[in-house]
Amino acid sequence: MHIIAYRFFGEIMALAEAILVCLTDRPMSGYDLAKTFDASIGFFWRASHQQVYRELARLRDKGLVESREIEQSGRPNRIIHTITGAGEDVVHLWSLKPCRMPSVKDELLVKLYALDNVDIPVLHEQLDIRLDQHRAKLAAYHRIKEKFYDGQNLTRAQKGKLIALTMGISNESQMVKTLGKAITMLGEIDE
Amino acid sequence: MHIIAYRFFGEIMALAEAILVCLTDRPMSGYDLAKTFDASIGFFWRASHQQVYRELARLRDKGLVESREIEQSGRPNRIIHTITGAGEDVVHLWSLKPCRMPSVKDELLVKLYALDNVDIPVLHEQLDIRLDQHRAKLAAYHRIKEKFYDGQNLTRAQKGKLIALTMGISNESQMVKTLGKAITMLGEIDE
DNA sequence: AATCTATATGCAATTATGTGCATAGTGGTT
DNA sequence: AACCACTATGCACATAATTGCATATAGATT
Incomplete structure (x- = not known):
């Protein structure tokens, strides 16, 4: 049943998992995540800020993260994303799946x-x-x-x-x- | 003018160049190319056979390769692709352009x-x-x-x-x- | 005064890649 | 006799990634 659920969420999308992994550490905004992808986790999986925002919207639609808006003056409101229980399940299931070889393109x-x-x-x-x-x-x-x-x-x-x-x-x-x-x-x- | 021509052909498509590079060695069929991408050049730039066939069709449309069909009995006819002068120009212009860092995804x-x-x-x-x-x-x-x-x-x-x-x-x-x-x-x- | 950097979000369009399928004969293995 | 691998091409659909744009303000630098 778990596996069916996983299939339902779509097979190969390690960007989603990379984001969820970051959110297991602490809730973050898209901006924070984009910065993280420019530094630490980005050393192992690169992603642009557009990719991050798009993926966050999908994760929200699937109920893998919950988002709440923080009022700010002067600049756009921050939207803080928190991983849900379902999100943690997805991370765990992903960890059991075999890894693909990184695709070489140089x-x-x-x-x-x-x-x-x-x-x-x-x-x-x-x-x-x-x-x-x-x-x-x-x-x-x-x-x-x-x-x-x-x-x-x-x-x-x-x-x-x-x-x-x-x-x-x-x-x-x-x-x-x-x-x-x-x-x-x-x-x-x-x- | 060369640069304008290059822009016209589309900016970043190293698969096209990788195929053209292979064809500078000798004319080849899509099947041959797909095998080459499974071996030698594929060590540095991976591509599936579908990608190769699709890209060959585009290269033909742009006049960068010329294709002629070889009659065969029993199996589908071989289509042999030969690089054109325009194709060689594209390879040379590509060689002058800076290289992108390979994108890390592991x-x-x-x-x-x-x-x-x-x-x-x-x-x-x-x-x-x-x-x-x-x-x-x-x-x-x-x-x-x-x-x-x-x-x-x-x-x-x-x-x-x-x-x-x-x-x-x-x-x-x-x-x-x-x-x-x-x-x-x-x-x-x-x- | 104008420009640059950082904060903060995101759409639209294009290009690239991956998955599954379809066809079809030849020759070798179980 | 049935099955698999090899030769040989390619479409259709789905997902992923890139590029360019759009908005908006604060604070620091030139």
Whole structure:
């Protein structure tokens, strides 16, 4: 019966679950959520503010979150969303389902693959830019780790976030190394 | 004028470019392309066979590929697609455009992030499954590298594919290591 | 005085992706 | 003899994501 209910809610929509997960921590407005997706959980699942607002409307329609408006003067009223019992059930059922492999889509690698049809100096620049982006991401991860997860007495919830963050750090530092190698290899071709 | 032409063709559609890139190598049928997306170029840009056929129809409409039918008996006729001059121009213009960062979407990391709302033994299994998937991918990359790119006299086109493949190998072996570490960290929480 | 940044919400239109289905013969396995 | 995998193409529908826009005010900077 649970499974039928889950089917009814639609099969594959991990954005919904990512939002619900954020709301298990504390009730939030769409704006708060959008900021969260620009930072912490966004490291593992990217979403724009439009996506967040649209998904919140759907979650409200399905009764997975409850929303109440907070009066404000000067700016639009805040709408605070709270996860419901049904929402928590959905999160739990989702946690039991197998994970899909993340879908790979990297233009930079396609350009390397297509080296013979590509402007090489420009590609070189693009690799440098990407290297900087990964370095920046790595630095941001490190800052967060030191700020929030460097203590000894971490809750289980914090430990989970730390594991995810640690994976992010490993992957980013690997990307930095690998891009350096790719730039070297590309340089050797130029000669 | 070139830029206007490019705008006209639609801004961001790297699937189109990935297909065109494949066709610079040799003319191919949709079936061949779909297989290529299951293997080589698909390591860097995933696409299903439906996506490939749909995109081929669009490329034909825009005059970026030319298609001719080959009679076959027993099974549907093969339709062989050849890249046009306009198609080659699009590839070259695309190579000059900055690359977007690949969008991160990994359910497994979201589940780690959401550790407190997740079934831990099931998550453990899911991590093991993912580990196997990355090991399999790594093995596949190695097989291809040894089979096609281990010689000394590589063309420039082959060298590009080798760089991309090398990055793939680095990333996958990193994922294998990191997942191992994550599984260990998760185990320590159980205690 | 004008511009920029942050707060706060959301629609409309387009593009991209995924799922299920339909067709149809050949050759190999159980 | 029945079933499955491979070859080969593609439609229809549904869901997801991106881009551009729209509104509105406070406070800080130039």
